Amino acid sequence: MSTNLSAADHAPEVQAPVSRRFSLPDFPTVARFLTVIGFGWLVPIMKMAAGEDPKAHLNDLWRQLGVPILAILTFLFAWAQLAPTVQTSLGAVPGPAQVWEQVEVLAADHVRQRDKADAFYERQEERNAKLEADGKADKIKWRDYTGKPTYVDQIITSLKTVFTGFVLASLIAIPIGILCGLSPIMNAAFNPLIQIFKPVSPLAWLPIVTMVVSAVYTTSDPWFDKSFLNSAFTVMLCSLWPALINTTLGVASIDKDLLNVGKVLQLDWKTRVTKLVLPSALPLIFTGLRLSLGVGWMVLIAAEMLAQNPGLGKFVWDEFQNGSSDSLARIMVAVLTIGIIGFLLDRLMFTLQSLLTHSES
Numbered sequence: 001m002s003t004n005l006s007a008a009d010h011a012p013e014v015q016a017p018v019s020r021r022f023s024l025p026d027f028p029t030v031a032r033f034l035t036v037i038g039f040g041w042l043v044p045i046m047k048m049a050a051g052e053d054p055k056a057h058l059n060d061l062w063r064q065l066g067v068p069i070l071a072i073l074t075f076l077f078a079w080a081q082l083a084p085t086v087q088t089s090l091g092a093v094p095g096p097a098q099v100w101e102q103v104e105v106l107a108a109d110h111v112r113q114r115d116k117a118d119a120f121y122e123r124q125e126e127r128n129a130k131l132e133a134d135g136k137a138d139k140i141k142w143r144d145y146t147g148k149p150t151y152v153d154q155i156i157t158s159l160k161t162v163f164t165g166f167v168l169a170s171l172i173a174i175p176i177g178i179l180c181g182l183s184p185i186m187n188a189a190f191n192p193l194i195q196i197f198k199p200v201s202p203l204a205w206l207p208i209v210t211m212v213v214s215a216v217y218t219t220s221d222p223w224f225d226k227s228f229l230n231s232a233f234t235v236m237l238c239s240l241w242p243a244l245i246n247t248t249l250g251v252a253s254i255d256k257d258l259l260n261v262g263k264v265l266q267l268d269w270k271t272r273v274t275k276l277v278l279p280s281a282l283p284l285i286f287t288g289l290r291l292s293l294g295v296g297w298m299v300l301i302a303a304e305m306l307a308q309n310p311g312l313g314k315f316v317w318d319e320f321q322n323g324s325s326d327s328l329a330r331i332m333v334a335v336l337t338i339g340i341i342g343f344l345l346d347r348l349m350f351t352l353q354s355l356l357t358h359s360e361s
Helices: 027-036 042-049 054-085 096-133 151-182 184-197 202-216 226-252 256-264 269-307 312-322 327-357
Strands: none
Touching: 027 042, 027 327, 042 054, 054 096, 096 151, 096 327, 151 184, 151 226, 151 269, 151 312, 151 327, 184 226, 202 226, 202 269, 226 269, 256 269, 269 312, 269 327, 312 327
């Protein structure tokens, strides 16, 4: 018996296209992320690379990249032309070329000091290994390298100090701000204290902090130098107020209906705070944290000058006391470093705020 097969029976089996397991993020998400981290000028370049009309995007590129670069170049030109006309006790004000020369000197000094430290630790390891081989393990000693801190070391010290003070301030300010925002009585109790202590200068706080730390921190084996603690606590006392005020404002401005829903659902206090209060108040809390970090970074330099904490503030003070022909250029290096780091810290907080709160303000 013959069997008739249709053409469809002989046709190869066609499989449905398999969807990609991984997909690139959509362009608006990438564009928003680049804008948040400060690389928004890449967005018009990407759009032009994708084939879109370049005319409109060239204007965006000029506004976001061309204008800032032009402004910086204009500033550098004006600086280079005007600096030699101003004479000080240390000579003429250094221009961009002299300042950059000191950047190279400080970088070379850092490399040289790191080489000395590596050589010191290598000799120490060889000596201790020989003592252990000779059966004199009881004479083995490990010491830290005690060379002078380099400019990079001082930057790291300043960052550690400001983040210590900032974290301590946040741990105090946010809980108190939540209490003040939720309770009019607590707000009335804390508001006079906030208004009194908020304007106090770090120069007034530092002597008090120094005396308290000296009286309380009396251990024979300290984990932290007193100069570090003096600077960190001064930063804490000056930077907690913006976070405290903005947290209070953010919590107090929450929609009352939202809090009433929590009462209707009989949520406990902890759940109301974590599920209702904090998510709603987070944008203003982050605004306060950004302000606090900026205030702390400004306060830090003065605190380190007086407390002699080996950071950027001490570097500026030492160069001022040194009075050499290169001191003014090195101080200007420190000024630019402080400004750039301050900008990067604010951009970091802005990025965290945008990613965690979906806010671009």
